[in-house]
Amino acid sequence: xxxxxxxxxxxxxxxxxxxxxxxxxxxxxxxxxxxxxxxxxxxxxxxxxxxxxxxxxxxxxxxxxxxxxxxxxxxxxxxxxxxxxxxxxxxxxxxxxxxxxxxxxxxxxxxxxxxxxxxxxxxxxxxxxxxxxxxxxxxxxxxxxxxxxxxxxxxxxxxxxxxxxxxxxxxxxxxxxxxxxxxxxxxxxxxxxxxxxxxxxxxxxxxxxxxxxxxxxxxxxxxxxxxx
Amino acid sequence: xxxxxxxxxxxxxxxxxxxxxxxxxxxxxxxxxxxxxxxxxxxxxxxxxxxxxxxxxxxxxxxxxxxxxxxxxxxxxxxxxxxxxxxxxxxxxxxxxxxxxxxxxxxxxxxxxxxxxxxxxxxxxxxxxxxxxxxxxxxxxxxxxxxxxxxxxxxxxxxxxxxxxxxxxxxxxxxxxxxxxxxxxxxxxxxxxxxxxxxxxxxxxxxxxxxxxxxxxxxxxxxxxxxxxx
Numbered sequence: 001x002x003x004x005x006x007x008x009x010x011x012x013x014x015x016x017x018x019x020x021x022x023x024x025x026x027x028x029x030x031x032x033x034x035x036x037x038x039x040x041x042x043x044x045x046x047x048x049x050x051x052x053x054x055x056x057x058x059x060x061x062x063x064x065x066x067x068x069x070x071x072x073x074x075x076x077x078x079x080x081x082x083x084x085x086x087x088x089x090x091x092x093x094x095x096x097x098x099x100x101x102x103x104x105x106x107x108x109x110x111x112x113x114x115x116x117x118x119x120x121x122x123x124x125x126x127x128x129x130x131x132x133x134x135x136x137x138x139x140x141x142x143x144x145x146x147x148x149x150x151x152x153x154x155x156x157x158x159x160x161x162x163x164x165x166x167x168x169x170x171x172x173x174x175x176x177x178x179x180x181x182x183x184x185x186x187x188x189x190x191x192x193x194x195x196x197x198x199x200x201x202x203x204x205x206x207x208x209x210x211x212x213x214x215x216x217x218x219x220x221x222x223x224x225x226x227x228x
Numbered sequence: 229x230x231x232x233x234x235x236x237x238x239x240x241x242x243x244x245x246x247x248x249x250x251x252x253x254x255x256x257x258x259x260x261x262x263x264x265x266x267x268x269x270x271x272x273x274x275x276x277x278x279x280x281x282x283x284x285x286x287x288x289x290x291x292x293x294x295x296x297x298x299x300x301x302x303x304x305x306x307x308x309x310x311x312x313x314x315x316x317x318x319x320x321x322x323x324x325x326x327x328x329x330x331x332x333x334x335x336x337x338x339x340x341x342x343x344x345x346x347x348x349x350x351x352x353x354x355x356x357x358x359x360x361x362x363x364x365x366x367x368x369x370x371x372x373x374x375x376x377x378x379x380x381x382x383x384x385x386x387x388x389x390x391x392x393x394x395x396x397x398x399x400x401x402x403x404x405x406x407x408x409x410x411x412x413x414x415x416x417x418x419x420x421x422x423x424x425x426x427x428x429x430x431x432x433x434x435x436x437x438x439x440x441x442x443x444x445x446x447x448x449x450x451x452x453x454x455x456x457x458x
Binding site: 050059062064065066069070072073076077089090092093094096097100101134 | 279280289292294295296299300302303306307320321323324327328331332365
């Protein structure tokens with residue numbers, strides 16, 4: 001049974017964590033394969049030839065790529081346990097909207113807010129703050145983004161925000177604080193307290209050290225390009 | 229037919245994203261009210277119903293807004309599932325594939341086209357190389373199929389609709405060929421098939437207006453680039 005579902009992922013990627021959690025919530029047995037992104041496996045290159053990225057889910061030999069799409073696939077294929085999306089079309093549209101917002105806006109703005117310099121960084125900080133306000137507003141008065149139970153948007157956003165908190169620690173910045181976003185922080189703590197969710201997170205120190213090393217390498221490469 | 233409720237679509241006369249929603253509503257036979265926005269002077273309705281992005285298209289169904297064109301298309305498909313055509317296949321693997329390609333068109337193909345169109349010199353060359361590479365992948369994916377989803381038109385075809393009516397406009401303005409019969413036989417055939425669909429063909433914005441609009445956009449981007457390079 002375990003051979004039917006394979007997950008190609010990396011321990012540090014929030015996109016990978018999403019799929020681990022989705023599979024665990026559905027009570028599914030799966031084989032996890034850790035990829036070395038500096039030396040991508042044949043299986044990864046064959047399964048995701050267009051993007052060559054993780055995560056990839058392989059179900060009965062069929063590969064599915066793009067984490068939000070994988071989550072939709074998992075929800076459609078294993079419908080009965082822990083539904084990730086609501087049944088009604090409007091609720092589904094809202095969930096897809098917010099998940100897209102996280103991936104297409106929040107993540108990229110956050111990178112600029114933490115990593116850029118000068119005016120670009122200032123603008124990004126402003127925009128990131130506005131985006132977090134939208135999330136805070138959306139969550140207000142609810143247990144989870146999904147309502148009474150956590151679902152698609154919670155899974156999509158939790159690991160990304162946790163990753164950004166790691167980046168924030170590395171950059172010694174204070175853009176996301178409990179003071180500014182009490183609702184978001186309470187929700188994050190609630191999810192961290194959930195055993196299944198917490199089990200998908202890497203050890204904090206290891207994650208911080210890894211992101212720190214990657215940022216240092218990226219900054220060195222960037223300054224070499226400038227000097228050249 | 230079940231009660232549709234009230235359906236309103238906020239778009240612009242030329243928005244390629246708005247067009248997708250028009251096709252879905254028309255193909256499924258869903259009556260709707262169309263509101264063309266002036267994006268230099270956004271209506272209160274738009275700001276109220278899409279506060280996060282303040283963009284079109286926005287579908288308003290019984291007073292509730294849905295934003296982001298691909299999200300709207302899935303909403304239409306799920307809400308009016310009794311109205312053919314289905315915009316996504318039934319099988320989960322094929323659905324995932326259709327969504328994958330729709331995402332690819334928006335996140336990879338369109339930005340490459342944008343770069344090729346709004347830049348000049350080396351940056352433009354990079355954009356042209358990038359769009360050529362994306363078209364090669366799309367050509368390979370389409371080969372042997374009528375539409376990206378197979379026999380029936382669906383979301384990925386809507387997502388690439390701009391290839392059919394906008395790319396010829398870009399080609400005219402740039403004086404370059406981006407899609408051609410020789411390199412892209414399947415895409416060329418697919419383009420003709422899309423244009424043959426009456427509701428799609430009838431909804432194309434007027435070509436001369438598009439040429440004027442997009443030529444001005446290109447001029448604006450080139451002028452901005454000159455200004456910032458000092």
